[in-house]
Amino acid sequence: MKDVNLNDFSFTGIERGEIADLRTLDESDKHRILHAGVDVDSDAASAVFMHMDQSTVHCKSRDPGLELLDFNVAMKRYDNLPEYVWKLVDKDKDEFTRNVAANTHGGYFIRTKPGVKITKPVQSCLFLKADNAGQNVHNIVVVEEDSEVHILTGCSTAHGTTHAAHLGITEFYVKKGGKLTFTMVHNWGENATVRPRSVGVVEEGGVFQSNYVLMSPVGNLQMYPAIHLNGRGAIARFNSIIVTPAGSYVDTGNRVIMNAPDTRCEIIARTITTGGTNIARGHIAGHAVPCRGHLECKGLILGGGQMLAIPELDATVEGVDLSHEAAVGKIAQDEIEYLMARGMDEAEATSTIVRGFLNVDIMGLEGPLAKAIQEQVEQIDANAM
Numbered sequence: 001m002k003d004v005n006l007n008d009f010s011f012t013g014i015e016r017g018e019i020a021d022l023r024t025l026d027e028s029d030k031h032r033i034l035h036a037g038v039d040v041d042s043d044a045a046s047a048v049f050m051h052m053d054q055s056t057v058h059c060k061s062r063d064p065g066l067e068l069l070d071f072n073v074a075m076k077r078y079d080n081l082p083e084y085v086w087k088l089v090d091k092d093k094d095e096f097t098r099n100v101a102a103n104t105h106g107g108y109f110i111r112t113k114p115g116v117k118i119t120k121p122v123q124s125c126l127f128l129k130a131d132n133a134g135q136n137v138h139n140i141v142v143v144e145e146d147s148e149v150h151i152l153t154g155c156s157t158a159h160g161t162t163h164a165a166h167l168g169i170t171e172f173y174v175k176k177g178g179k180l181t182f183t184m185v186h187n188w189g190e191n192a193t194v195r196p197r198s199v200g201v202v203e204e205g206g207v208f209q210s211n212y213v214l215m216s217p218v219g220n221l222q223m224y225p226a227i228h229l230n231g232r233g234a235i236a237r238f239n240s241i242i243v244t245p246a247g248s249y250v251d252t253g254n255r256v257i258m259n260a261p262d263t264r265c266e267i268i269a270r271t272i273t274t275g276g277t278n279i280a281r282g283h284i285a286g287h288a289v290p291c292r293g294h295l296e297c298k299g300l301i302l303g304g305g306q307m308l309a310i311p312e313l314d315a316t317v318e319g320v321d322l323s324h325e326a327a328v329g330k331i332a333q334d335e336i337e338y339l340m341a342r343g344m345d346e347a348e349a350t351s352t353i354v355r356g357f358l359n360v361d362i363m364g365l366e367g368p369l370a371k372a373i374q375e376q377v378e379q380i381d382a383n384a385m
Contacts, residue, residue: 004193004220006095009134009165011103016055016129022048029129029158035216036154037185038125045123046149049108051137052127056106065116066149067109071138074109081109084140088171088199096167096195100136107137107168112147112178121150121183128157128164128192139170143178143206150181160189160217172200174208176231183211188218190247196223204231210254212240215358217248217276224281226255229263229291236265241358244305246275253281253310258291258320265293270358273305283312286320295324300331302354 019025022040025033030040040048046063050056061068075081091101108124128135143149157164166188174180188194202208208227227236238254256265267282284293299307311324331350339349 004165004195006099006134006165008132009193010132011054011099011134011136014053014130014133016052016057019050019052019057022050022058029127032156032158032187033125033127033154035185036125036156036187037152037183037213038123038154044120046118046120047110047122049122049124050127051106051108051125051135053130053133054105054135059108063118063120065113065147066118066122067111067113068122069109071104071107071109071140074140081140084142084171084173085138088201089169089197093197097169097197100138100167100169103136104138105136107139109140110149110151111142112144112149114144115146117147118149121152124151124153126153126155126166126168128162128166131163134165135167137166137168139168141170141172141180141182143172143174143180145175146177147175148179150183153182153184154187155184155194156187157189157192161191162189163191165193166195168196168198170196170198172198172208172227174200174202174206176203177205178203179207179209181209181211184213186212186214186218186221187216188221190217191219192221193219194221194223196225198223198225200225200227202227202229202231202234202236204260205233206231207234208236210236210238212238212242214250215241215243217245218250219247220249222251224253224255226257227265229256229258229265230260232260233262234260235263238267238269240269240271242269242271242278242280243358244271244273244276244278246305248276250276251279251281253279253283255283255285256293257285257287258293259287261288261290263288263291267295267297269297271297271299271307272302272354272358273299273307274302275305277306279308279310281310281312282324283314284322284324285314285316286322287316289317289319290321292321293323295322297324297326299328300354301329302331
C-alpha cells in the first residue's frame with residue numbers, strides 16, 4: 001500500500017454553507033458530479049444528500065418511508081446511535097479510522113421503515129472542492145425488516161487536479177428480509193487520496209448487492225469492504241468495474257464471511273490497467289453449511305502498467321462450496337481474429353472486446369448516469385486504441 005501523510009491535508013476550517021437547491025451548482029461541478037453518478041437536475045430520487053469538503057450542504061428525504069439525516073444530527077437526535085456507530089468498524093483499525101473518529105465532519109444516516117419498498121434511488125454525493133482539503137465522513141445505513149432501497153453514492157473532486165483526501169466510514173445493517181442495493185461511482189482525480197472503510201451485516205433472508213465503478217484517474221485508493229452474512233439464507237453480491245490509467249494506484253477488493261447456513265455470495269471484478277497499478281483482492285470465508293460462494297477476477301493490461309490478482313478462499317467446516325477464477329493478461333488474439341473474420345478490422349475488434357469487458361448493464365444504471373458512464377467507456381476505448 002502506498003504511504004499517505006495525513007499532515008499534507010487540512011482537516012479543519014473548510015466548512016460550507018447550506019445549498020437549498022443543488023441545481024444552482026456551477027456547471028463544472030455538476031459535470032464532475034454527473035460522472036460520479038449523481039444527476040442534480042433530476043427529480044427521480046427518493047432522497048438527496050450532499051457533503052462538500054467538511055460540511056453537509058444538502059440533506060432532504062422526499063419519501064415518507066425513508067429517514068435521511070446528517071450523521072452529526074442523527075448522533076444528537078438518537079443519543080449517539082449506540083446500536084450502530086462503530087459497531088462494525090473498529091475506530092482503532094488504522095490512522096484513517098482514528099482520524100474520522102476524532103473529527104467527524106458529517107456523512108449520512110439512512111434508515112428505511114419496516115416493510116417499505118423505496119421505489120426511487122437515494123442520491124448521495126461526497127464532494128471535494130477545496131485544494132488540500134481533508135474530508136472525514138461516517139455513514140450509517142439501516143435497512144429495516146422486509147424493506148428495500150437503492151443508494152447511489154457518487155464521490156468526486158471538483159477538478160481532476162484537485163489535491164485532496166477522502167476518509168470514509170460506512171456501516172451497513174440489513175435486517176431480516178431486507179434488500180440493499182448500493183451503487184458507488186468514483187470520479188476522483190490524479191492527486192486524490194481515498195480511504196473508505198466499510199463493513200456490513202446481513203440478517204436472515206437479507207440481500208446486499210454492491211455495484212462499484214471507477215473509470216477515471218485516482219492518485220491513491222485503498223478499500224476492502226466486508227459483508228458478514230449472519231442469518232440463514234442471506235445473500236451478498238459484488239460487481240466491480242475498475243480502470244487504472246498511468247499514475248493511478250488502486251488497491252481494492254471485497255470480502256464476504258458466511259456465518260450461517262444456506263448463505264450465498266458472488267464477487268465479480270473486471271479490471272483494466274492502461275499504465276497504472278491495480279491490485280484486485282477477493283476473500284470468501286465459509287463457516288457454515290450449506291453455503292456457496294464464487295469469486296471471479298479478470299484483468300486486462302492495455303499499454304503497460306501492473307496488475308495483481310489475489311483471490312482467497314477460506315473454509316472451516318466440511319461441505320462448504322467455494323470456487324474462484326482469476327485471469328490477468330492481454331486481449332486474446334483468437335478473440336480478435338474471430339471478430340475480424342466477421343468483417344471488423346483489428347481496431348474495431350479490439351474496441352468491441354474492451355466495451356464488452358466494461359459492460360455495466362448488469363448494474364441497472366439508467367438515464368443520464370448510464371450515458372455519462374458510456375462516455376467514459378468510449379474515452380477509455382479511444383485511449384486504448
